[in-house]
Amino acid sequence: MNQADNLKKGEKGAWLSICAYIILATAKLVIASIGNSDALRADGLNNVTDIVASVAVLIGLKISRKPPDADHHYGHNRAETVASLFAAFVIVTVGIQVIIGTFGQLFSEETSQPGMLTAWTALGGAIVMFFVYRYNMSLAKKIGSGSLNAAAQDNRSDALVSIGAFAGIIGAQFGHYWLDPLAGLIVGIIICKTAWDIFRDATHALTDGFDERQIRKIQSSITKVREVKKVTDVKGRIHGNQTFVEVTILVNPNLNVKESHAITEEIEQFLKKKHNITYAHIHIEPYE
Numbered sequence: 519m520n521q522a523d524n525l526k527k528g529e530k531g532a533w534l535s536i537c538a539y540i541i542l543a544t545a546k547l548v549i550a551s552i553g554n555s556d557a558l559r560a561d562g563l564n565n566v567t568d569i570v571a572s573v574a575v576l577i578g579l580k581i582s583r584k585p586p587d588a589d590h591h592y593g594h595n596r597a598e599t600v601a602s603l604f605a606a607f608v609i610v611t612v613g614i615q616v617i618i619g620t621f622g623q624l625f626s627e628e629t630s631q632p633g634m635l636t637a638w639t640a641l642g643g644a645i646v647m648f649f650v651y652r653y654n655m656s657l658a659k660k661i662g663s664g665s666l667n668a669a670a671q672d673n674r675s676d677a678l679v680s681i682g683a684f685a686g687i688i689g690a691q692f693g694h695y696w697l698d699p700l701a702g703l704i705v706g707i708i709i710c711k712t713a714w715d716i717f718r719d720a721t722h723a724l725t726d727g728f729d730e731r732q733i734r735k736i737q738s739s740i741t742k743v744r745e746v747k748k749v750t751d752v753k754g755r756i757h758g759n760q761t762f763v764e765v766t767i768l769v770n771p772n773l774n775v776k777e778s779h780a781i782t783e784e785i786e787q788f789l790k791k792k793h794n795i796t797y798a799h800i801h802i803e804p805y806e
């Protein structure tokens with residue numbers, strides 16, 4: 519399956535998230551208003567941010583499918599990462615609003631008991647999002663999509679958020695009314711934490727950050743190629759859902775151009791098979 523097919527397949531995960539979030543956000547906000555639950559209201563607002571984030575991921579995946587052109591010689595794969603960054607800003611904005619709103623309710627003298635329907639709604643939402651998380655996580659690993667992986671992590675956070683809202687509402691049923699707004703406050707904090715995780719990963723990729731452990735693994739693999747005398751340098755960067763590496767190796771100085779080129783092809787095929795590296799630039803120098 520080629521890169522465009524992978525990205526197109528990733529869109530299914532984004533659409534699944536969008537549909538699930540629209541249904542859950544609508545149900546939670548309506549029932550929270552009827553049942554008077556701060557925790558479920560915060561959970562519903564969380565799902566509203568997730569709609570925006572999922573739409574951003576979908577747009578990023580669609581742009582990433584565009585082939586290279588005169589202005590983008592390496593393609594448009596980083597649109598995925600930019601979409602994740604945009605989603606992070608949207609998510610943290612709503613997270614802060616939820617924290618401010620529920621913090622005030624936590625210390626308010628007005629107390630009210632949320633209806634049990636709000637609890638079952640939160641629990642049902644958690645179950646739905648757990649299955650969405652499992653699907654998107656599996657798909658993200660299969661196609662190597664960073665933005666879909668971020669969306670899957672958000673799906674899991676949403677499931678945990680709904681469980682927290684459920685616990686807070688149940689606590690309020692036993693007279694601990696402060697548990698409902700407290701659960702909403704915790705939901706707001708989790709929303710901000712999710713935004714930070716997405717922001718951190720996106721900025722790391724956009725600034726050409728790369729896992730040092732992965733560099734060491736790549737270097738160790740290349741040294742096992744028989745014709746390679748020494749690996750002097752390995753650099754890597756993430757381009758959307760693709761990994762680009764630049765490698766400098768030392769080989770026998772008596773090899774001709776054809777023999778040296780055969781070594782680079784062997785290494786490129788080896789890296790693609792073992793490390794799923796789609797682009798490798800091999801620089802050859804004589805071994806003295």
